[in-house]
Amino acid sequence: MEKTYKVIAIVGALLFWVMSAQLVVAQSQAVKAAQNYYEDNGADILNHYKEYLRIPNVASDIPNIRRSAQYLVKEFEKRGAEMELLELPDRKDVPPVVYGEITVPNAERTLILYVHYDGQPVDTTNWTHHPWTPKLYSKSMEEGGEPIAFPHSNEQVDPDWRIYARSASDDKAPIPALLAALDALKTSDIGLTSNIKFFFDGEEEAGSPHIRQYLERYKSKFDDGDLWVFLDGPKHQSGRPQVVFGVRxxxxxxxxxxxxxxxxxxxxxxxxxxxxxxxxxxxxxxxxxxxxxxxxxxxxxxxxPITEADRKAFATLPDYDDQIRKDLGITWSEFGGQSLIERYxxxxxxxxxxxxxxxxxxxxxxxxxxxxxxxxxxxxxxxxxxxxxxxxxxxxxxxxxxxxxxxxxxxxxxxxxxxxxxxxGKGYSATRTSVDNPMAKQIVSAVADASDEEVILYPTYGGTLPLYHFTEVLEQPLIIVPIANHDNNQHAPDENIRIGNIWYGIETYSSILTMD
Amino acid sequence: MEKTYKVIAIVGALLFWVMSAQLVVAQSQAVKAAQNYYEDNGADILNHYKEYLRIPNVASDIPNIRRSAQYLVKEFEKRGAEMELLELPDRKDVPPVVYGEITVPNAERTLILYVHYDGQPVDTTNWTHHPWTPKLYSKSMEEGGEPIAFPHSNEQVDPDWRIYARSASDDKAPIPALLAALDALKTSDIGLTSNIKFFFDGEEEAGSPHIRQYLERYKSKFDDGDLWVFLDGPKHQSGRPQVVFGVRxxxxxxxxxxxxxxxxxxxxxxxxxxxxxxxxxxxxxxxxxxxxxxxxxxxxxxxxPITEADRKAFATLPDYDDQIRKDLGITWSEFGGQSLIERYxxxxxxxxxxxxxxxxxxxxxxxxxxxxxxxxxxxxxxxxxxxxxxxxxxxxxxxxxxxxxxxxxxxxxxxxxxxxxxxxGKGYSATRTSVDNPMAKQIVSAVADASDEEVILYPTYGGTLPLYHFTEVLEQPLIIVPIANHDNNQHAPDENIRIGNIWYGIETYSSILTMD
Missing domain, CATH: 3.30.70.360 (Alpha-Beta Plaits)
Incomplete structure (x- = not known):
């Protein structure tokens, strides 16, 4: 599929070249700009991120979750976004949605980027370090990593380093990557190609109990959105880039x-x-x-029904089923061994x-x-x-x-x-954007541009997120673009992010922000 | 069935009359002798029983269980039995079997009477009174009975009175009834018709862990037994007399x-x-x-297979199945509503x-x-x-x-x-004596003689007792003759015996001890 999409991208690029050469150059340059940026500013990115990670972000801890929200307002305002805290009337006890806009002249498309800025509650007893005291490690603890000092400005950064802290991956990680992507594009003077809106959810790990109210109350702010892009979750365990079109x-x-x-x-x-x-x-x-x-x-x-496009997407997934069965100590699975992705x-x-x-x-x-x-x-x-x-x-x-x-x-x-x-029991419907959706295909193409590896296309995750609120209230398609390492211990003690995955996020987001 | 057995008894009696008039007179008189005895000595029987009930009898409480054993030796020796404590070598930490013999000249039959003199462990917190402090009540607590003083000698005794104490029913109750039956027959100068052996088990409620060893070690003492008669358990809830031929x-x-x-x-x-x-x-x-x-x-x-005799026995049981289903809140039972006794x-x-x-x-x-x-x-x-x-x-x-x-x-x-x-899991086999067994039929006849009501014949109980040890080691038939009231709270707090059930025991045992 990577090749198909790359071919489409290239064909698309050639067409656009004729019409708007500047754009194509921008997109192909965006990834390079991202790379230059984190290579020049890696230590600063980490040190800034460390400060963000120090702010506790459990949804029920209102003073701290509101400090987290203020951090987002301040940092994105610095990058030129118009930021606003969306509140429910008389509900200061509820984490606000942090909303933002970057309006791009002549942009024909509006992407809504979703990140949740709250994290899982912590039981500190099983953590090696306090979850709100970020620690840098030379590699993952499981691989024998040792604690190291955060680097000084301009010091070299190893992509295999890990930062250990609550929410380091889930779901603060997109924030430093987004901020750096905006900085990188600005530094290289590359313009965005879409209007961008931010929807930063402060209650996802608490089950998003007010998400429906927020969406309904502030519907008009999102009505012009073309596609929701959910920045959340881990990449495939193979390390390959991944785009997900839905959840069960x-x-x-x-x-x-x-x-x-x-x-x-x-x-x-x-x-x-x-x-x-x-x-x-x-x-x-x-x-x-x-x-x-x-x-x-x-x-x-x-x-x-399963479409031909779905089956092509299945084929982008590494066939790990035999390996999974072996790891799980079984010689069979349901439906005569049909693939896991098909059964989803x-x-x-x-x-x-x-x-x-x-x-x-x-x-x-x-x-x-x-x-x-x-x-x-x-x-x-x-x-x-x-x-x-x-x-x-x-x-x-x-x-x-x-x-x-x-x-x-x-x-x-x-x-x-x-x-x-x-x-x-209560029920959530599945949410699934067709893998044929044209705008979703553009995202896939942008993700492909930011990597040398074939993009894995998941028509749906096996798990469930309450994404149906978004599609039901707003009737807009959505897509999930994860950046975290798969072994990030999300929801568990010693949650961490691999630095290389932040770098991947900067590249990917830069590519998306500048896509054709 | 009562009538059948009574007819058999009467026919038998007439035949014996010709051969041995004294015996027949003795048996029919035995029940009357029993009645006279408890009418004259009811208060004394209760007061003696009260003293026995004061002796704690949990199998693991060795000093007290051995006091209980000594009580049995003393009381049965007084009635002319030769008593002996059967012990396992070097196991003074195990309750002894209390063994006894009453040898009857010219008796052609040896009955082995089984009683267990230990009782269920107690959790005193749920008892109205201390389990080893027997209390007399005017009737059962559930029926509104009030505590009353134990009667003075010669005072009248109401058969609806209850004594509350651990083991009052299970399984000390046969002891005062046996002692009184022996006293009653002696008072009326009626001789026993069978050799009697006593096997008083001190570990039944502890699962009889040494029963096999005892039976094997002392097998020769029991080899001449013709039938084991287990004196244990409650009568049918209808109050009718009951004989049980086995257990599952x-x-x-x-x-x-x-x-x-x-x-x-x-x-x-x-x-x-x-x-x-x-x-x-x-x-x-x-x-x-x-x-x-x-x-x-x-x-x-x-x-x-189920025999014709079994089916006749089934017919002696009151048909409570519909009532049981209703009480249990069900409109059906397994096997299209076949009777409970048949399913046993x-x-x-x-x-x-x-x-x-x-x-x-x-x-x-x-x-x-x-x-x-x-x-x-x-x-x-x-x-x-x-x-x-x-x-x-x-x-x-x-x-x-x-x-x-x-x-x-x-x-x-x-x-x-x-x-x-x-x-x-461990397994016990079922033990079941045929309802056609001639000696078992004599017991049924004797039980019938002691009551105006038809005897209920259970080919088997639904429950399980480790009776197979007896039948395996000694290859002798057995039968169970219960006397306790069905609502005796056995194994539970506020265990009790209805006085009328002790009287029934005296009558029934007197009848068995003098049966043709």
């Missing part, structure tokens, strides 16, 4: 089936009393085969928990009174969470169950043979 | 199936990685239908526990790495525990599993698609 949706359900209203002595009643665990295993095995296929009527029907395109049904009675030392000669299963459902594009839950419930009813929402009382019990309590 | 066996297995070697993020791997819970539900639902039928090849084959005659397979991942608030978006199920198996006559476990394992193998005994290492994982760790 998610929902879940909890099902409890009932035997007798109290646990029974297995001697006095065993072989006669209904066994809740047996009812549950029969119900769950009627829903899915262990080999993967979901047997619920219509479960795959609403799913967007279908809805799943996963027993993430099942419980009835006790096992191990706590096991007793008792027939449990109920059995509960927690089902996880990852959703593909096209799957509506409630509609999928409805299909599961229809299946449960088809197995002879009466569905209730509360523990059944005796009247219910004596009026229905089999009773299942079903609790529906 | 029991064993169990724990099965763990493995997915990946670590839990996986359900976003990154869901829809692709094997799901241990799904494998488990498929495995378990291949073993049994929720309607009851075990699908494992040969699972029912070794089971002793077949082996069971019960999911007593299943666990994979978490449910409820602890549920996470994780694919668990394994799933574990604890299976309980109650065994019917003919089922060998190991052979039944073997059938289950053969079934597991048939589903494509490689069976291991330890957590699989990576080599095993990568050499076998599906792996199940199976841990076999």
């Amino acid at each position: 949706g998610v929902t879940g359900m909890e099902i409890t089936v009932y035997g007798t209203r109290r646990p029974l002595h297995s001697g006095h009643y065993g072989g006669w009393a209904p066994v809740a665990g047996q009812m549950m295993v029969e119900l769950l095995s009627s829903m899915k085969k262990e080999t993967g296929e979901v047997l619920i009527d219509g479960y795959y029907e609403s799913t967007a 395109m279908y809805p799943t049904l996963t027993i993430k928990g099942i419980k009835s009675g006790n096992v191990g030392k706590k096991a007793r000669n008792v027939i449990p009174k109920k059995a509960t299963a927690s089902l996880g459902m990852r959703l593909a594009k096209g799957n509506n969470p409630e509609a999928m839950q409805e299909l599961v419930e229809a299946h449960i009813r088809k197995q002879g169950y009466h569905i209730v929402r509360e523990e059944p009382d005796m009247e219910r019990r004596l009026n229905h043979k089999k009773i299942a309590k079903v609790t529906r | 066996g029991v064993t169990g297995m724990e099965i763990t199936v493995y997915g990946t070697r670590r839990p996986l993020h359900s976003g990154h791997y869901g829809g692709w990685a094997p799901v241990a819970g799904q494998m488990m539900v498929e495995l378990l639902s291949s073993m049994k239908k929720e309607t009851g039928e075990v699908l494992i090849d040969g699972y029912y084959e070794s089971t002793a 005659m077949y082996p069971t397979l019960t999911i007593k526990g299943i666990k994979s991942g978490n449910v409820g608030k602890k549920a996470r978006n994780v694919i668990p790495k394994k799933a574990t199920a604890s299976l309980g198996m109650r065994l019917a006559k003919g089922n060998n525990p190991e052979a039944m476990q073997e059938l289950v394992e053969a079934h597991i193998r048939k589903q494509g599993y490689h069976i291991v005994r330890e957590e699989p290492d990576m080599e095993r994982r990568l050499n076998h698609k599906k792996i199940a760790k199976v841990t076999r």
Whole structure:
């Protein structure tokens, strides 16, 4: 795919050359400008970043999260952006969205760049250093890296160095890279080619509880956006550049089936009393085969079909499946070994928990009174969470169950043979931009320009982010461009960023900011 | 059945009348003698019993359990029995078996009467009174009974009174009843008709860990026994007399199936990685239908068939099944509503526990790495525990599993698609005397003579006792004759005995001790 995109880029570049030679030169020069910039100013970039990393950024820590927001306002204003804190009325207890604009004369496109400036809460006990005291290491701790001093101005910087601090990767890392990209382009006198808006989210790691309110309240600020570019997440473990077109949706359900209203002595009643665990295993095995296929009527029907372009995107992914299976100690995977990326395109049904009675030392000669299963459902594009839950419930009813929402009382019990309590979890839809989307293709081309390696195109991540708020409120496509090293310990102790990945970010963002 | 047995008894009595009028008179008089005795001496019986109940009798409390044993030696010696403490060599830390003999000239039969003189451990916090401080109540606490003083000698005794104390029912109650029966027969000058041996077990509630050693070491003392009569357990809840011909066996297995070697993020791997819970539900639902039928090849084959006599015995049981279902809040039971007693005659397979991942608030978006199920198996006559476990394992193998005994290492994982760790539990065989056994029928007849109500004949209890040690070491039949009230709170706080049930014991034992 890299070649295809490079060819497109080159063809595009030639066309533009005719029309606007300056632009093409700018884009190809932008990456070079970025390189020159971090080579000349690497130590300063790190030292500035260190200061930013010192500001605690847990969403619930309002004074500090607001200091973080002010830092962003100040730094981006320095680079000529018009910055503003978006607030909810009378909610100073909520982290603001940091909003910014860089308007480019004659730009025909508006990119909205998303970064979340809050980080995961920390339990300091498992950290080697305090998470808000950034430490520089010669390489990763796992590889035997040693702590080193931050460099003096003009000192040489090794791209394999790591900075250890909370949010060093997730998701502060795009900030120094963006700031440096703007500085680099300015230094080399290369103009931006798109209007840029910034959306810096202060609550992502807290589940973005107010994101919908913010988007709805400030919708007019984003209405002219053409594409959201999410700057978040790690690159592929191969180190190759990566662009992601979407995320899966998610929902879940909890099902409890009932035997007798109290646990029974297995001697006095065993072989006669209904066994809740047996009812549950029969119900769950009627829903899915262990080999993967979901047997619920219509479960795959609403799913967007896989296109030829999707399959071409799959082909950009290194085929690690055999290696992953080996690492995980398995010789098989669901669906006869279909690729992981292909399976991301279908809805799943996963027993993430099942419980009835006790096992191990706590096991007793008792027939449990109920059995509960927690089902996880990852959703593909096209799957509506409630509609999928409805299909599961229809299946449960088809197995002879009466569905209730509360523990059944005796009247219910004596009026229905089999009773299942079903609790529906909240749901997110999948969000997925077509890999054929023209503007998304431009981003891919810009990312390709910033690297010698083929860009990996993920039609969708397996995981879930609440991106559907963005696409639902604003009906704009989105794309994710990650820069962090894959081994960054995000969400965990000793989170870190590899310096080379910041450099990659400066190059990539410079390329995007100047793309045709 | 009562009538049948009474008819047999009467016919038997007439035949014996011709041959030995004295015996028949003795048996019919024995119950009357018992009644006269407790009517004249009720208060003394209670007061003596109170002193016995004061002696703590937890098997692990060696000084007190040995005091209990000495009490039995002294009291039965007073009644002419030759008593002896059976000990294991150099094991003064083990409760002795209290052994006794009453030899009856010309008796053609030897009955071995079993009682266990130890009781359940106590957690005093939930008792209304201290468990070793017996308290008399006007009726049961649940029925609003009030504490009353123990009666003075010759004071009238109400059969609805209850004594509250640990082991008041389980299983000290047969002791005052046996002592009073011997006293009653002596007072009325009625001779015993069988040689009697006593086997008083001091470790039953501790699981009888040395019973096998005792039986093997002292086998010669019991070799001439014709029938073991177990004096233990509660009567039927209807209050009708009850004789039990056996108990079910029991064993169990724990099965763990493995997915990946670590839990996986359900976003990154869901829809692709094997799901241990799904494998488990498929495995378990291949073993049994929720309607009851075990699908494992040969699972029912070794089971002793149900005889005509068994079915006649079933018919003596009150048909409580509908009531039980209603009480338990169910409208159905396994095997299309076959009777509980009939199902006791077949082996069971019960999911007593299943666990994979978490449910409820602890549920996470994780694919668990394994799933574990604890299976309980109650065994019917003919089922060998190991052979039944073997059938289950053969079934597991048939589903494509490689069976291991330890957590699989990576080599095993990568050499076998599906792996199940199976841990076999200990097993007891069922023990069951035929309801046609001639001597057992004589016991039933004797029990019938002591009551106006039809005797309930249980071919087997649903529960399990390690009775197979007795039948295996000594190859003698056994029968269980319970006397306690069904609501005696055995094994629980506020254990109690209804005085009328001691009186019933005196009548029943007097009848058995003088049976034809």
